[in-house]
Amino acid sequence: MLGKLIKHDFLSNARFLGPAYIVMLVIALLGRFVTWLATRKAIMDSVAPAFAHIINLLSSLLTVAFVLAPLAILFMAAVWVIYRFYKNIFTDEGYLMNTLPTRPVNLVFSKLLNALIWMLITIGVAALSWFLAVGHLEGLRNIMDQIWDTIVQLFLNNKEAIHDQLGVPIWLFVVELLVFLLCWFARFTISWYFAIAFGQLIAKNHKVLGAIGAYIGLAIASNIVSTAFMGILGKVTDTVASNGAVMQTTLLGNSVLFILITAVLYWATTSIMKNRLNLD
């Protein structure tokens, strides 16, 4: 049942985000074409000055747009995956989803996993559209070379020094960093899910406002917990000598904190869905 939920949620996201991403890639190619036109002196000289001016302007605007586009598309995807949880569970679509023969823990997990999958896809699409619009194969090759050089430097040439700074081998640090980002994303998304579930309890006629209010309240509470936690971590790291140990304590400590917050909010969200669902 969980597999089917994940599949259908993926398809549902694809029905909205898929066309949006295709349009974005097409616009990126168009942008590339306009920029190419603008650099062809022979073509620009042969068209009317007003038209050449428009091409130049369009080319500049599209270049700026595609530098900002990755941020915009990431923001759009984040809003979408949060909105989808609300729409699919707490509006009319919830009449279908909440009567499926499955437990709320599965519903929430399928949404959470799809949120992660679609954010990763979005990062890929943002990178691809940026490359299509303003990137160059030569530039890409340079970037890849630089990345490779950095990897060689970090993993092979300066292994010992990096190990001292980070407290662990670089490969383990990369894994820890990825785990940390994953935990942060899970905590961010489930915070919104909880706020949406809680919001429909406190504001029956204004569920969205209720959710935003709940999120603000939760963010304040989370900050207090995080500050207290960092204070405790600070006390611990004061007693350790090396930079690496401080780095490790901070990174792993925060990952554990995010996991704990995620677990508590996951439990709270599914409990509300199970015991206090209010589809009016």
Add this chain to the structure above:
Amino acid sequence: MAAILECRQLVKKYGSVQALNGIDLELPAGKIIGLLGPNGSGKTTLIKLASGLLQPTSGEILIDGMKPGVETKRIVAYLPERNYLEDRMTVEQMLKFMQDFYADFNMDKAREMLTHLDIDPKAKFKALSKGNREKVQLILVMSRDAKLYLLDEPIGGVDPASRDYILDTIIKNYNKDATVILSTHLIADIEPVLDEFVFIRKGDMIRHSTVASVVEQGETVDSLFREVFRC
């Protein structure tokens, strides 16, 4: 025959408003039952409690002896009064969705009904009229081989010509051991298909009888309803 739906002192409050006032009710399997009452009488609340979308304030509701949960959702086919269809989805995609989640979903039966009602399976829901979306939702429900069908206002939004087909669909497609609970205020339309009826007024159950017992007294459920609920 054992009850498919039981309510014991069932109370539901929305804040300070009491929607159901301690209902005791036992509905048998194998019947088509009308849940009848004016707007705001508590019909939809009762159906939502049975489908697990709401939780009782006190008392309990049992489906086939079980509290609403994953097991009861397997055997209950619920038609809400709301449009739950995702606009971007096609009818065909929705059929596959139902087939994936309900083991008792009969794809052939669903396709046959769509053809009969002249609904294009490739159409997206946003392109369908309100009436056609309601018909699709009914087809999705009646294509299941469920034990209990909960139909909340199944004919409210469709034209009179389609009502006959829909009622015919309900009679033809439900398993003879199953129970169909129909909530509506269009009593004259559904009366011919009913075995039993329940009258609800302001959260109280005021009558539960067989249609035959009313007919024996020379009345109809419709005339009785008008008499009982006269403003």
